[in-house]
Amino acid sequence: MPPQMIRLGLATLALLAGAPHVVAMDMPALSDSVSNAMAQASPEAMAEYRRKLQEYEEAQAPISAYWNSIAEKRRGRNAKRRAGQQITLDDYVLTQPPVYTGPRRPVDPSAPERPLRKAIPMVPDLVQAAAEQFQFTPQRPAIDVDFKRAYAKVASALGLTREQAVRVYSFETGGNGNYDMQSGYRGPGTRPISTAIGYNQLLTTNSVELFAEQGDAILKALQEKAATLSGAPRKALDSKIVVVRKMVAFARSVPDTWSDHEKLADTDKGWALHAMVLDIDVGPHLQTHKLLTSVIFARQKGYTRPLTAAELEMMNLTGDGTGLDMVTMPQAMRLQVPTSNFFQRGGYERNPVASRNNTVAKLLAITDERMDVNSAKPGAQELAAAF
Numbered sequence: 001m002p003p004q005m006i007r008l009g010l011a012t013l014a015l016l017a018g019a020p021h022v023v024a025m026d027m028p029a030l031s032d033s034v035s036n037a038m039a040q041a042s043p044e045a046m047a048e049y050r051r052k053l054q055e056y057e058e059a060q061a062p063i064s065a066y067w068n069s070i071a072e073k074r075r076g077r078n079a080k081r082r083a084g085q086q087i088t089l090d091d092y093v094l095t096q097p098p099v100y101t102g103p104r105r106p107v108d109p110s111a112p113e114r115p116l117r118k119a120i121p122m123v124p125d126l127v128q129a130a131a132e133q134f135q136f137t138p139q140r141p142a143i144d145v146d147f148k149r150a151y152a153k154v155a156s157a158l159g160l161t162r163e164q165a166v167r168v169y170s171f172e173t174g175g176n177g178n179y180d181m182q183s184g185y186r187g188p189g190t191r192p193i194s195t196a197i198g199y200n201q202l203l204t205t206n207s208v209e210l211f212a213e214q215g216d217a218i219l220k221a222l223q224e225k226a227a228t229l230s231g232a233p234r235k236a237l238d239s240k241i242v243v244v245r246k247m248v249a250f251a252r253s254v255p256d257t258w259s260d261h262e263k264l265a266d267t268d269k270g271w272a273l274h275a276m277v278l279d280i281d282v283g284p285h286l287q288t289h290k291l292l293t294s295v296i297f298a299r300q301k302g303y304t305r306p307l308t309a310a311e312l313e314m315m316n317l318t319g320d321g322t323g324l325d326m327v328t329m330p331q332a333m334r335l336q337v338p339t340s341n342f343f344q345r346g347g348y349e350r351n352p353v354a355s356r357n358n359t360v361a362k363l364l365a366i367t368d369e370r371m372d373v374n375s376a377k378p379g380a381q382e383l384a385a386a387f
Contacts, residue, residue: 041110052106059102067345069093074341077325087325092337096358097348120192121204121271123180123278129271136243136272138279139236140180145382147179151199151284152386154221158288159295162387165199166380167309167371168291168316172201175377180278195265198277199383200290200316204265205258207274207286208251212261214289215248221285237281244282247273294320303328310367318342326360334361 070093077091121129130136141147155165173181183201184193195204202210211218222244226237250269254260264270276282294315298307301324307315315323322342329337339354339362348354357363374380 045109049106049109052103056103056105060100062098063100063345066093066095066097070341070345078321087329089333089336092333092341094336094338096338097340097345097355118266120195121274122185122192123182123197126271126275127278129268130275133269133272134243134246136240138275138283139240139281140278141280144178144379145386147280147283148383148386150280151179151287152383154284155288155291156387158292160288160291161306162384164291164295164307164309164312165387166384167375168313169199169383170371170374170377170380171309171313171367172316173199173374173379175374176379178379179283195274197274198283198287200287202274202277202286202290204270204274205262206290207277208261208265208270209256209258210286210289210293211244211248211251211273211276212256214285214293215244215251217289218282218285219244219248222281225281240279240281244276247276291316294323297321298324298327308368309371310364313367313371314364326364329360331361334364335359339363 073091073093077087080087080091127138130138177199179198181198182192183196184191196202219241222237222241226234226241229237251264251273254264265274277286291312294312295307297320303324307327311327314326317323326342337360339358339360340348343351343354353366354363357366
């Protein structure tokens with residue numbers, strides 16, 4: 001609860017205390033967390049909190065100023081691009097982010113305890129959500145190479161090159177990931193660090209967005225495949241198409257923005273859509289379109305040269321618009337422009353690869369290096385052979 005709301009609550013209680021005709025049952029009961037917070041928020045505690053908060057904000061000021069300048073430069077570049085003007089070094093912040101060495105943010109004693117954060121869903125949770133929300137269970141491959149062959153077939157047909165697909169897979173999964181690999185999960189007793197799953201590590205929001213934006217293309221491909229089948233396989237795929245159509249409608253029930261898709265993704269139905277990353281018919285399309293949208297975006301923006309796998313990964317990592325900013329940058333500028341220009345502060349500080357390899361040239365180089373090493377691993381070799 002914000003401090004101003006707590007102050008209002010105390011004032012209201014004071015008024016009620018001075019009005020004996022008010023019946024007790026008219027007073028709403030306070031939750032334990034609010035009551036505890038109000039009891040802890042003594043004048044002395046609040047004075048100490050405000051003192052520490054001022055110290056913290058003063059220490060943070062240079063950091064905040066730096067990231068504000070990053071945002072300002074980004075807005076300026078976007079405006080110049082819309083006007084068809086050339087981007088120069090002056091359009092970037094050319095210094096590295098200052099390192100924060102000050103105190104931690106103090107805890108507000110008047111604030112109630114935060115609710116526990118919702119656990120990151122795991123593969124069994126997604127499959128259960130699909131069964132409960134759409135009465136459907138993803139059709140999973142008997143062995144991973146079956147999924148690799150399905151992915152290679154879709155990717156090739158839609159225009160991804162073997163080099164792009166294999167090298168991005170190598171970077172995202174370490175060269176040995178399976179179709180159901182979830183970021184951070186290493187077996188029983190461990191927890192994932194995100195909802196990213198599969199060869200190109202799609203997040204729940206990616207899945208919702210792909211159903212919303214590429215749903216027609218996915219449905220068309222499934223219908224074309226169904227036309228080649230008969231009997232039980234045809235019936236099963238026809239039933240799957242009905243489910244996918246419902247999922248597409250759900251994904252399109254909100255405006256086509258990342259923030260709106262993110263809200264849907266954190267619902268049981270959103271989890272159900274993400275479960276389709278595991279499906280051997282739908283999953284390869286989701287994985288392919290995650291990369292293909294970046295290829296098409298670059299082409300539409302006038303970048304006709306084929307994207308290298310490292311360049312495609314930059315767009316996969318930072319988003320199409322931001323990634324293309326790096327991709328279209330001349331090598332001389334890549335050597336000088338810090339990677340911080342392409343991240344929000346929180347994302348940058350959570351990404352040690354970007355912060356250690358702190359220029360565009362270094363980030364592209366380490367990405368290529370990791371792709372080189374990981375492409376020699378068995379999983380990557382198996383995917384390459386599937387093409």
